[in-house]
Amino acid sequence: MNTSALVAILVFAAALLSVFGVLYRMATRSHARGELGYDGIVILRWALLGQLAIFAILTLTAFLS
């Protein structure tokens, strides 16, 4: 297992999740004010899921190298 690669990928994923967390909070507030439809929240969830899938696959590479 490549420990440094695993740590780098996890740090990277954590940074991305924090950015998405801020955006998600903005989106839910906007939804509560009636500016943003529920579709926007769904899009954001799918985007987050897609990014998480990419990082999950990259995490796997740390165990293969």
Add this chain to the structure above:
Amino acid sequence: MIPPVVLVLGLAMKSLYVLDYVHVLTGASWTGFDLYTGLVLSRVLRSLEIPARVEVAKRLTPTTFFIIPSLAAVAITSGIYLAQAMGKFNLADPWILAAGAIVVVLTVQGFGVFLPNGVRIFLELAKVKPDPGLISKLTMRNVRLAASQAVFQVLIILVMAHLAVY
């Protein structure tokens, strides 16, 4: 989703050839996208009215939203594995340090500005009353950022060429 899967296959096969192929292909595609966006698309968008820019953003943002982060993440990850496999990952080497510094700049720009801007464009488009001015501003910010990324991409290719030859 294809680039990370091919990277996994290359590592599972312990194939330096596949690893090199994935690194060069994803890196070149990422550079090509940034060069095209920064040098060509930016000029086209600047010449359009705001409603037309919004129409471009509606179609451009969803396509780039998954492709670019996937290409960037795989190009960087495969590059590190490749350098390690070729015995070139020496942190005392100024060329490796230069590559690392450029990668940090590209990563912060890409995942700290480009990606959140893309999400904000998406969310604005999903609003009951989207603000065309904001969508246009965010799109133009991403286009200008792509131009700056293209400069760093050209620099990193210079470093890569040195590492590959010497």
